[in-house]
Amino acid sequence: MSTSVTAMTQDVKALIREDLAAKPDGVLEAVAEARSVPLQRVLDCLEPQAAARVSGDLFETVWSDLTGWGDITFVVHTRDGVFECKGSVPPGTVGRGYFNIHGEGPIGGHLRMDRCCAIYFVDRPFFGKRSCSVQFVNEEGGVMFKIFVGRNEDRSLKEDQLARFEALRAQSVGQAR
Structure with missing residues:
Protein backbone atom coordinates (compact mmCIF):
# COMPACT_ATOMS: atom_id res chain seq x y z
CA MET A 1 0.00 0.00 0.00
CA SER A 2 1.38 3.41 -0.88
CA THR A 3 2.26 5.93 1.82
CA SER A 4 -0.52 8.32 0.74
CA VAL A 5 -3.16 5.53 0.80
CA THR A 6 -1.91 4.38 4.22
CA ALA A 7 -2.05 7.95 5.53
CA MET A 8 -5.57 8.41 4.14
CA THR A 9 -6.68 5.14 5.74
CA GLN A 10 -5.19 6.25 9.07
CA ASP A 11 -6.93 9.63 8.74
CA VAL A 12 -10.32 7.95 8.17
CA LYS A 13 -9.74 5.67 11.16
CA ALA A 14 -8.90 8.69 13.30
CA LEU A 15 -12.07 10.48 12.14
CA ILE A 16 -14.20 7.40 12.84
CA ARG A 17 -12.70 7.10 16.32
CA GLU A 18 -13.43 10.80 16.93
CA ASP A 19 -17.05 10.25 15.84
CA LEU A 20 -17.37 7.26 18.17
CA ALA A 21 -15.88 9.20 21.08
CA ALA A 22 -18.24 12.12 20.47
CA LYS A 23 -21.32 9.83 20.39
CA PRO A 24 -20.38 6.53 22.07
CA ASP A 25 -23.98 5.29 21.99
CA GLY A 26 -24.92 6.57 18.55
CA VAL A 27 -25.91 4.76 15.36
CA LEU A 28 -22.88 3.09 13.79
CA GLU A 29 -24.43 3.19 10.32
CA ALA A 30 -24.58 7.00 10.58
CA VAL A 31 -20.83 7.10 11.22
CA ALA A 32 -20.18 4.79 8.26
CA GLU A 33 -22.33 6.91 5.98
CA ALA A 34 -20.77 10.19 7.16
CA ARG A 35 -17.27 8.81 6.49
CA SER A 36 -18.25 7.02 3.24
CA VAL A 37 -17.01 3.65 4.46
CA PRO A 38 -18.63 0.23 4.88
CA LEU A 39 -19.95 -0.49 8.37
CA GLN A 40 -17.19 -3.04 8.93
CA ARG A 41 -14.63 -0.21 8.99
CA VAL A 42 -16.56 1.37 11.87
CA LEU A 43 -16.88 -1.96 13.70
CA ASP A 44 -13.11 -2.39 13.37
CA CYS A 45 -12.59 0.98 15.11
CA LEU A 46 -14.55 -0.03 18.21
CA GLU A 47 -12.59 -1.05 21.29
CA PRO A 48 -11.89 -4.82 21.46
CA GLN A 49 -14.33 -5.31 24.36
CA ALA A 50 -17.06 -3.64 22.28
CA ALA A 51 -16.60 -5.63 19.07
CA ALA A 52 -15.05 -9.08 18.79
CA ARG A 53 -14.52 -10.27 15.20
CA VAL A 54 -14.46 -13.91 14.11
CA SER A 55 -14.35 -15.57 10.71
CA GLY A 56 -17.48 -15.97 8.63
CA ASP A 57 -16.49 -19.65 8.41
CA LEU A 58 -18.20 -19.99 11.80
CA PHE A 59 -21.58 -19.04 10.26
CA GLU A 60 -23.27 -22.43 10.76
CA THR A 61 -21.88 -22.88 14.28
CA VAL A 62 -23.01 -19.42 15.37
CA TRP A 63 -26.42 -19.77 13.66
CA SER A 64 -26.98 -23.15 15.31
CA ASP A 65 -26.37 -21.68 18.76
CA LEU A 66 -28.70 -18.75 18.06
CA THR A 67 -31.59 -21.18 17.40
CA GLY A 68 -31.72 -21.91 21.13
CA TRP A 69 -31.91 -18.35 22.40
CA GLY A 70 -35.67 -17.83 22.26
CA ASP A 71 -37.19 -14.59 20.98
CA ILE A 72 -34.62 -12.15 19.64
CA THR A 73 -34.78 -9.13 17.36
CA PHE A 74 -33.60 -9.76 13.78
CA VAL A 75 -32.56 -6.53 12.03
CA VAL A 76 -31.67 -5.60 8.46
CA HIS A 77 -30.45 -1.98 8.31
CA THR A 78 -29.93 -0.27 4.97
CA ARG A 79 -29.60 3.37 3.94
CA ASP A 80 -33.30 3.26 3.11
CA GLY A 81 -34.65 1.90 6.35
CA VAL A 82 -34.48 -0.53 9.22
CA PHE A 83 -36.41 -3.78 9.09
CA GLU A 84 -36.95 -5.49 12.46
CA CYS A 85 -38.77 -8.66 13.36
CA LYS A 86 -39.04 -10.49 16.65
CA GLY A 87 -39.08 -14.25 16.92
CA SER A 88 -36.83 -17.20 17.47
CA VAL A 89 -34.03 -18.04 15.06
CA PRO A 90 -35.12 -21.14 13.11
CA PRO A 91 -32.70 -23.87 12.07
CA GLY A 92 -31.26 -23.93 8.58
CA PHE A 127 -29.08 5.43 23.22
CA GLY A 128 -28.01 5.02 26.84
CA LYS A 129 -28.71 1.29 27.25
CA ARG A 130 -26.42 -1.70 26.89
CA SER A 131 -27.02 -3.45 23.58
CA CYS A 132 -25.60 -6.81 22.47
CA SER A 133 -25.79 -8.16 18.94
CA VAL A 134 -24.27 -10.67 16.58
CA GLN A 135 -23.60 -8.98 13.22
CA PHE A 136 -22.91 -10.91 10.01
CA VAL A 137 -20.70 -8.98 7.56
CA ASN A 138 -20.44 -9.58 3.80
CA GLU A 139 -17.46 -9.42 1.44
CA GLU A 140 -17.93 -5.70 0.81
CA GLY A 141 -17.90 -4.87 4.53
CA GLY A 142 -21.66 -4.33 4.78
CA VAL A 143 -23.73 -5.92 7.48
CA MET A 144 -25.99 -8.61 6.04
CA PHE A 145 -28.15 -8.73 9.18
CA LYS A 146 -27.92 -8.44 12.96
CA ILE A 147 -29.40 -10.53 15.75
CA PHE A 148 -29.93 -8.67 19.02
CA VAL A 149 -30.19 -10.07 22.52
CA GLY A 150 -33.85 -9.66 23.51
CA ARG A 151 -35.19 -7.24 26.08
CA ASN A 152 -37.57 -7.60 28.98
CA GLU A 153 -40.62 -5.37 29.43
CA ASP A 154 -38.50 -2.94 31.48
CA ARG A 155 -36.07 -2.73 28.47
CA SER A 156 -33.30 -4.61 30.33
CA LEU A 157 -31.48 -7.35 28.45
CA LYS A 158 -32.76 -10.88 28.93
CA GLU A 159 -30.25 -12.41 31.35
CA ASP A 160 -30.37 -15.92 29.85
CA GLN A 161 -29.70 -14.58 26.35
CA LEU A 162 -26.98 -12.28 27.63
CA ALA A 163 -25.23 -15.28 29.18
CA ARG A 164 -25.56 -17.19 25.91
CA PHE A 165 -24.22 -14.18 23.95
CA GLU A 166 -21.17 -13.94 26.21
CA ALA A 167 -20.55 -17.71 26.07
CA LEU A 168 -20.91 -17.84 22.26
CA ARG A 169 -18.58 -14.85 21.88
CA ALA A 170 -15.94 -16.50 24.10
CA GLN A 171 -16.30 -19.86 22.32
CA SER A 172 -16.17 -18.28 18.84
CA VAL A 173 -13.17 -16.09 19.64
CA GLY A 174 -11.46 -19.15 21.11
CA GLN A 175 -12.07 -21.13 17.92
CA ALA A 176 -10.64 -18.28 15.84
CA ARG A 177 -7.26 -18.46 17.58
Whole structure:
Protein backbone atom coordinates (compact mmCIF):
# COMPACT_ATOMS: atom_id res chain seq x y z
CA MET A 1 0.00 0.00 0.00
CA SER A 2 1.38 3.41 -0.88
CA THR A 3 2.26 5.93 1.82
CA SER A 4 -0.52 8.32 0.74
CA VAL A 5 -3.16 5.53 0.80
CA THR A 6 -1.91 4.38 4.22
CA ALA A 7 -2.05 7.95 5.53
CA MET A 8 -5.57 8.41 4.14
CA THR A 9 -6.68 5.14 5.74
CA GLN A 10 -5.19 6.25 9.07
CA ASP A 11 -6.93 9.63 8.74
CA VAL A 12 -10.32 7.95 8.17
CA LYS A 13 -9.74 5.67 11.16
CA ALA A 14 -8.90 8.69 13.30
CA LEU A 15 -12.07 10.48 12.14
CA ILE A 16 -14.20 7.40 12.84
CA ARG A 17 -12.70 7.10 16.32
CA GLU A 18 -13.43 10.80 16.93
CA ASP A 19 -17.05 10.25 15.84
CA LEU A 20 -17.37 7.26 18.17
CA ALA A 21 -15.88 9.20 21.08
CA ALA A 22 -18.24 12.12 20.47
CA LYS A 23 -21.32 9.83 20.39
CA PRO A 24 -20.38 6.53 22.07
CA ASP A 25 -23.98 5.29 21.99
CA GLY A 26 -24.92 6.57 18.55
CA VAL A 27 -25.91 4.76 15.36
CA LEU A 28 -22.88 3.09 13.79
CA GLU A 29 -24.43 3.19 10.32
CA ALA A 30 -24.58 7.00 10.58
CA VAL A 31 -20.83 7.10 11.22
CA ALA A 32 -20.18 4.79 8.26
CA GLU A 33 -22.33 6.91 5.98
CA ALA A 34 -20.77 10.19 7.16
CA ARG A 35 -17.27 8.81 6.49
CA SER A 36 -18.25 7.02 3.24
CA VAL A 37 -17.01 3.65 4.46
CA PRO A 38 -18.63 0.23 4.88
CA LEU A 39 -19.95 -0.49 8.37
CA GLN A 40 -17.19 -3.04 8.93
CA ARG A 41 -14.63 -0.21 8.99
CA VAL A 42 -16.56 1.37 11.87
CA LEU A 43 -16.88 -1.96 13.70
CA ASP A 44 -13.11 -2.39 13.37
CA CYS A 45 -12.59 0.98 15.11
CA LEU A 46 -14.55 -0.03 18.21
CA GLU A 47 -12.59 -1.05 21.29
CA PRO A 48 -11.89 -4.82 21.46
CA GLN A 49 -14.33 -5.31 24.36
CA ALA A 50 -17.06 -3.64 22.28
CA ALA A 51 -16.60 -5.63 19.07
CA ALA A 52 -15.05 -9.08 18.79
CA ARG A 53 -14.52 -10.27 15.20
CA VAL A 54 -14.46 -13.91 14.11
CA SER A 55 -14.35 -15.57 10.71
CA GLY A 56 -17.48 -15.97 8.63
CA ASP A 57 -16.49 -19.65 8.41
CA LEU A 58 -18.20 -19.99 11.80
CA PHE A 59 -21.58 -19.04 10.26
CA GLU A 60 -23.27 -22.43 10.76
CA THR A 61 -21.88 -22.88 14.28
CA VAL A 62 -23.01 -19.42 15.37
CA TRP A 63 -26.42 -19.77 13.66
CA SER A 64 -26.98 -23.15 15.31
CA ASP A 65 -26.37 -21.68 18.76
CA LEU A 66 -28.70 -18.75 18.06
CA THR A 67 -31.59 -21.18 17.40
CA GLY A 68 -31.72 -21.91 21.13
CA TRP A 69 -31.91 -18.35 22.40
CA GLY A 70 -35.67 -17.83 22.26
CA ASP A 71 -37.19 -14.59 20.98
CA ILE A 72 -34.62 -12.15 19.64
CA THR A 73 -34.78 -9.13 17.36
CA PHE A 74 -33.60 -9.76 13.78
CA VAL A 75 -32.56 -6.53 12.03
CA VAL A 76 -31.67 -5.60 8.46
CA HIS A 77 -30.45 -1.98 8.31
CA THR A 78 -29.93 -0.27 4.97
CA ARG A 79 -29.60 3.37 3.94
CA ASP A 80 -33.30 3.26 3.11
CA GLY A 81 -34.65 1.90 6.35
CA VAL A 82 -34.48 -0.53 9.22
CA PHE A 83 -36.41 -3.78 9.09
CA GLU A 84 -36.95 -5.49 12.46
CA CYS A 85 -38.77 -8.66 13.36
CA LYS A 86 -39.04 -10.49 16.65
CA GLY A 87 -39.08 -14.25 16.92
CA SER A 88 -36.83 -17.20 17.47
CA VAL A 89 -34.03 -18.04 15.06
CA PRO A 90 -35.12 -21.14 13.11
CA PRO A 91 -32.70 -23.87 12.07
CA GLY A 92 -31.26 -23.93 8.58
CA THR A 93 -29.44 -26.15 6.15
CA VAL A 94 -27.12 -25.62 3.21
CA GLY A 95 -28.49 -26.41 -0.24
CA ARG A 96 -28.34 -25.09 -3.78
CA GLY A 97 -25.85 -22.38 -2.88
CA TYR A 98 -27.87 -20.94 0.00
CA PHE A 99 -28.29 -21.34 3.73
CA ASN A 100 -32.01 -22.12 3.80
CA ILE A 101 -33.83 -20.97 6.92
CA HIS A 102 -36.65 -23.32 7.85
CA GLY A 103 -38.83 -20.88 9.77
CA GLU A 104 -42.58 -20.74 9.85
CA GLY A 105 -42.64 -17.58 11.93
CA PRO A 106 -41.42 -14.11 11.07
CA ILE A 107 -37.84 -15.22 10.27
CA GLY A 108 -37.29 -17.28 7.13
CA GLY A 109 -35.62 -17.16 3.76
CA HIS A 110 -32.39 -18.00 1.99
CA LEU A 111 -28.99 -16.50 2.77
CA ARG A 112 -25.80 -16.41 0.75
CA MET A 113 -23.74 -17.83 3.62
CA ASP A 114 -20.66 -18.00 1.36
CA ARG A 115 -20.66 -14.17 1.24
CA CYS A 116 -20.31 -13.89 5.02
CA CYS A 117 -16.65 -13.03 5.63
CA ALA A 118 -16.85 -12.01 9.29
CA ILE A 119 -19.11 -12.16 12.33
CA TYR A 120 -18.93 -9.51 15.04
CA PHE A 121 -20.09 -9.82 18.62
CA VAL A 122 -20.98 -6.23 19.46
CA ASP A 123 -21.51 -5.13 23.07
CA ARG A 124 -21.90 -1.36 23.39
CA PRO A 125 -24.34 1.27 24.58
CA PHE A 126 -27.12 2.31 22.24
CA PHE A 127 -29.08 5.43 23.22
CA GLY A 128 -28.01 5.02 26.84
CA LYS A 129 -28.71 1.29 27.25
CA ARG A 130 -26.42 -1.70 26.89
CA SER A 131 -27.02 -3.45 23.58
CA CYS A 132 -25.60 -6.81 22.47
CA SER A 133 -25.79 -8.16 18.94
CA VAL A 134 -24.27 -10.67 16.58
CA GLN A 135 -23.60 -8.98 13.22
CA PHE A 136 -22.91 -10.91 10.01
CA VAL A 137 -20.70 -8.98 7.56
CA ASN A 138 -20.44 -9.58 3.80
CA GLU A 139 -17.46 -9.42 1.44
CA GLU A 140 -17.93 -5.70 0.81
CA GLY A 141 -17.90 -4.87 4.53
CA GLY A 142 -21.66 -4.33 4.78
CA VAL A 143 -23.73 -5.92 7.48
CA MET A 144 -25.99 -8.61 6.04
CA PHE A 145 -28.15 -8.73 9.18
CA LYS A 146 -27.92 -8.44 12.96
CA ILE A 147 -29.40 -10.53 15.75
CA PHE A 148 -29.93 -8.67 19.02
CA VAL A 149 -30.19 -10.07 22.52
CA GLY A 150 -33.85 -9.66 23.51
CA ARG A 151 -35.19 -7.24 26.08
CA ASN A 152 -37.57 -7.60 28.98
CA GLU A 153 -40.62 -5.37 29.43
CA ASP A 154 -38.50 -2.94 31.48
CA ARG A 155 -36.07 -2.73 28.47
CA SER A 156 -33.30 -4.61 30.33
CA LEU A 157 -31.48 -7.35 28.45
CA LYS A 158 -32.76 -10.88 28.93
CA GLU A 159 -30.25 -12.41 31.35
CA ASP A 160 -30.37 -15.92 29.85
CA GLN A 161 -29.70 -14.58 26.35
CA LEU A 162 -26.98 -12.28 27.63
CA ALA A 163 -25.23 -15.28 29.18
CA ARG A 164 -25.56 -17.19 25.91
CA PHE A 165 -24.22 -14.18 23.95
CA GLU A 166 -21.17 -13.94 26.21
CA ALA A 167 -20.55 -17.71 26.07
CA LEU A 168 -20.91 -17.84 22.26
CA ARG A 169 -18.58 -14.85 21.88
CA ALA A 170 -15.94 -16.50 24.10
CA GLN A 171 -16.30 -19.86 22.32
CA SER A 172 -16.17 -18.28 18.84
CA VAL A 173 -13.17 -16.09 19.64
CA GLY A 174 -11.46 -19.15 21.11
CA GLN A 175 -12.07 -21.13 17.92
CA ALA A 176 -10.64 -18.28 15.84
CA ARG A 177 -7.26 -18.46 17.58
